[in-house]
Amino acid sequence: MLQSKTFVKKTKAGRVQKVVREHYLRDDIPCGAASCSTCGAVEHPLSADAAAILVVDTNVVLHQIDLLENPAIDDVVLLSVVLDEVKNKNLAVFNRIKALCSNKARRFFVFTNEHHRDTYVKEMVGESPNDRNDRAIRVATRWYQSHLGENVKVLLITNDRDNKRKATEEGINAETVESYVRSLAQPGLLDLVVVSTSGDVTMEDVEDLRPSKKKVIYNEHKPMSEITAGLRCGIYHQGKLRVNRYNPFEAYVGSESIGDEIVIRGRSNMNRAFDGDIVAVELLPQDQWHESKSFIADDDEDEEDDVHLAPNNADDAPRKANPTQSTVTSSADSVSSRPVGLVVGVIKRNWNSYCGSLEPMPMPAGSGGVAHALFVSKDRRIPKIRIQTRQLGNLLDKRIIVAVDSWDVLSRYPSGHYVVLIENDINTRPFSTQVLACLPPLPWTLSPEDLANPNRQDLRHVRVFSVDPPDGSNKYAKCNFDLQWLWHIRSISIYTDVCSLRADVERLAFSVIWEMTPHADIISTRYTKSVIKSCAAMSYVEAQARMDDSRLVDPLTVDLRNLNSLAKIMRHRRCERGALTLASAEVKFEIDSETHDPLDIGIYQIREANQMIEEFMLAANISVAEKILKHFPLCSLLRRHPSPTKEMLEPLLRTASSVGLNLDVSSSKALAESLDNAKAVYFCSGDLTFSEYYHYGLAASLYTHFTSPIRRYADVIVHRLLAAALDIAKLPPLFQDGPQLTGVADNLNYRHRNAQMASRASVELHTHIYFKTRPTDTEARIVKIKANGFIVFVPKFGIEGPIYLTPKGDKGGDWVVDEVHQRITKPGTSISYAVLQTVMIHMEVVEPQPHRPKLQLTLI
Known part of the structure; x- marks a missing residue:
């Protein structure tokens, strides 16, 4: 069946062009239900014993993706009209829902309603695209109901009141997300439900006990049409907002239009923008461009001075109780040449899922055991996020993930919902059966087919060895005695039993083979899949010991020295071309084999x-x-x-x-x-x-x-x-x-x-465990000067953190900062501190709040 749509449009050249679009409809598109005997499809993603088949609308997919990803939600029909809308509105959510549909372990089915003869609908005269799409969703749901009969319950899941009302009038079973989730009798799922933004006013009543409970705290964002026009005529400036590492109430927006960074001071001027958002900024009058002192923000309630591994991109800046007030003003302000502005709109959001812990609000739980809590992110650039949960007691002392849903002008904090007990968006669930099916059965051995493969070269006769860190990482160098140097990389997916290079064990590899002169000039390069057999598996320490021992002249040691000679030439040439050699603080722990507690800590030695x-x-x-x-x-x-x-x-x-x-x-x-x-x-x-x-x-x-x-x-x-x-x-x-x-x-x-962040979090955890019973005095190097203190780096442990020179809450006191010479001095005394100066500090773990330990640095 053929449908066509004809319209005219004006081209860029100014000509009027007639466009005819043909739309083909079919009647053989399967419904995907195992209980259906009509379609005759081979695959049936939807279960035969499903309690209900769910048809979800566009807004449910856009806003409830965390819920849909939960294994408790299955037997879901995704209409093609919904997927098209989601793709146009949020590509990240589209990719997540597409992954769900592709996962055979989940029962999600894509029904191409736009090409089915009985479910395709034409746009009516005067009907908006959104209303037409809602009608298409209802028509497809009604078709499923009649197609599957009374034996299968089909539910339209929508939070759109008008769409639900029309569906009910048309005889379609429809429910809101919350009502459906409640029917599952799994209270934990309710925490994943994103509440509508209309609830912001109610939450404002909860969190703010002031007389004016509906006070507008932030300015409304400008409409996108006004922002676009303002950018075009130079009134507004576009850029990515980056929050200050040590002060979350100060941010910077790099603007190409003015060739400089615009300073944003105070949460009110940041106007609900998150770190990483693409924003539109309006410059303040130049007489308001004041240069404020750079402080380490401080608040006893918010773990203001956590120490972290250095270098660390996660910011540990503290928060103030009232986030809408700027905390960086100073009586010593002077007119600055740096432009200062305020955010008038968010062009592209950078909302992510954030890791942190909960801070209960001083109020009883509401109906259904719903409790309100403030989520405090580990990333200090992120404001507190208010959530509702029915698991407050279970979540209070744990690291959780929270996603942001909205931020209303009436609300001091953004709204969000609890997602899961993981950090850094790293999935800790077991691998799926599809993934495990890709692995060879164990025990694995080299097969005759591998050796007979014409595309795989047998290099077992070549002297091959591996050099690894003690934990058996992934770096392998091999050579033979005639200066034909090989680099072999394991190409299979099981680490311990199949991939690790062990002495006298055959392995499959992918090899880059160079023929080189003694001066490290490459004569030829070739690439091949190969079979190798390592003669030795050495750690870096063992390899270095062999090279340093002049008494050893065996072929393996000679090969190592030859490789090292070539590597030195290659490294020298790279540096001559301008390669950077930057030191980094890689922390190494000595772990107790029984308790797994750290016994010693230091910087990893490079040999x-x-x-x-x-x-x-x-x-x-x-x-x-x-x-x-x-x-x-x-x-x-x-x-x-x-x-x-x-x-x-x-x-x-x-x-x-x-x-x-x-x-x-x-x-x-x-x-x-x-x-x-x-x-x-x-x-x-x-x-x-x-x-x-x-x-x-x-x-x-x-x-x-x-x-x-x-x-x-x-x-x-x-x-x-x-x-x-x-x-x-x-x-x-x-x-x-x-x-x-x-x-x-x-x-x-x-x-x-x-x-990287997960690795640093692991190091931070072991650091806290180590120093909890070992308060230490040690040397530190000043790396940054602030108005009320300075930031130090501890070379021995690879740790960075703030040192306060003034009582908490005192924004600088009598200390004077010399920005040019990067020095802080106390007038009337000889006491001063400068960048790169060595100071003695005391390190200990303190616990200002239950279950929130932090490493505290103080000046001796």
């Missing part, structure tokens, strides 16, 4: 063996990047490190200047020579020009990740690209879809950052 492995890893990654880009210039997954902007380097330059160092930051080579940090990210080669591929930190024109497929999914993708480039395998469909590959790259960057 020549580490640098040797690093050089060959980098060389392999660069070689593979060149290979895959040559074959797939538009769909290669690469890694780049953009050059830092002048604004990023300004704090470094100011600090260096205060101690008499002049740094040249015109290039990575110049900075490396002066110093002897934008973040590296994954990207799809088709998204950028070749000049943007550059990796600033490594001074490499091309770079990717190939050498660790066990711990990085990016390396798995690169393996598949390399296999396709060698004609060993076909190019997967993913790489032929540019937007999808870009989405994968974005997700890799997101997951990489979360993994």
Whole structure:
């Protein structure tokens, strides 16, 4: 059946063009229900014994995605009209619901109602697109009811009152999200239900006992049409809002339109914007551009001075009880050349799920055992979030995840809902059966088919060895005696029993093989899947000991020394090209084998063996990047490190200047020579020009990740690209879809950052356990001056945190800050502190609130 739509439109050239769109309808699209005997479909995603089949509308998907992802919700029909709307409104939610539909363990079914003869509806005269789509949802639900008969209950789930009313009038079973979830008799699910924004006023009554309970706290955001017009004529300025690390009531918006950062002071001027939001800013009159002192914000109630691992991108700035008042004003303010502004609208939200703990509100639980609580995020840049929960007693002393739903102008805090007991968005659930089905059965051994594979080279006769950290990570270098150097990477997905390189055990690998001169000049490069057999598995310490022991002259030790000689030449050349060598504080714990408590803490020692492995890893990654880009210039997954902007380097330059160092930051080579940090990210080669591929930190024109497929999914993708480039395998469909590959790259960057944060959280936990029974006096180095104290770095432990010089709540007292020389002085005395000065501090774990320990640093 064919439907057509004809209309006219005006082209850019000014001509009027007639457009005819044909819409084909079918009557053989299956319903997906196992109880249906009419459709004759092979697969039936919807269960035959389902209590009800749910048809959800667009707003339910957009706002209740956390609920839909819960395993308790199943047998759900997603109409194509709903998916199209969701894709246009929120791509992130669309990807999550699409993943649910693709997961065979979940019973979600996509019904293409827009192409079914009995469910397609035409837009009526005077009907809005939204009303037409709501009608299409009702028509499809009614069709399901009549198609499946009385034996199967079909429910339309909608929170739209008008849509629910019309559905009821048309004889369709319809329920709100909350009423349906209540019928499941699982109280925990109710915490996942996003309450409507109309409840904000009620919550304001709860949290604010002032006489004027409906006071407008924030300004309304400007409509997008006004923002667009204001940006075009220069009234407003667009940029990403970044909240101050040590003061959450101060933020900055980098604006290309004025070529400078705009300072936003106070929560009222931030106007409900979150860190990372793309915002529109209006500049304040220039007489209000005051330069305020930079304080470490302080509040006894909000864990103001947590100490954290350094460097750490999560901010530990404290909060004030009244977040709408600016806490950074000072009588010593002076007119500033930096523009100051206020947020007039949010162009793109950056709301995420946040980890933290609950702070109960002083009021009894409401009906149905609903309690109100304030969620305090571990990330101090995030304001408190108010939630409702029926599990307050169970959640009070735990780390939980909360998602933000809305923030009304009448509400002091944003509204959110409890999601789950995890942190850093890392899924701790067991792997699905589909994932486990990809793994080979254990015990795994090399098969005759592996050896007979013409695309796999047998290298078991080559002397191969591995060099790893003590925990058996993923860095492996191998060589033979005739200067044909090989880099082998494990390419299978079971770490302990299949992938780890162990002595005298055969393994499958993906190899980059170079022929090199003794001067580290590459004569030829080839790539192959291979079979290897390691003759030794060494730690970095063991490899270093072999190289340092002059009495050892066995072939294995000689190979190590040869590799190290080549690595030194390669490293020297990289540094000559401008590669940066920046020290980082990697904390190492000695763990008790029985109690798993930390026994000792220190900085991880880097040896020549580490640098040797690093050089060959980098060389392999660069070689593979060149290979895959040559074959797939538009769909290669690469890694780049953009050059830092002048604004990023300004704090470094100011600090260096205060101690008499002049740094040249015109290039990575110049900075490396002066110093002897934008973040590296994954990207799809088709998204950028070749000049943007550059990796600033490594001074490499091309770079990717190939050498660790066990711990990085990016390396798995690169393996598949390399296999396709060698004609060993076909190019997967993913790489032929540019937007999808870009989405994968974005997700890799997101997951990489979360993994870093999880690692730092683990270090922070072990640090608290260690210092809880070991108060310590030690040396620290001042790294940043504030008006009421300074930030110190503890080299011995790799820890950074604030030191207060004034009582809490005193914004600077008598101390005077010299911004030019980065020094803080107490007038009338000889007491002063400067950047990079060494001070003695006391470190101990305190617990100002139950179950919220923190590491406190005080000046001795």
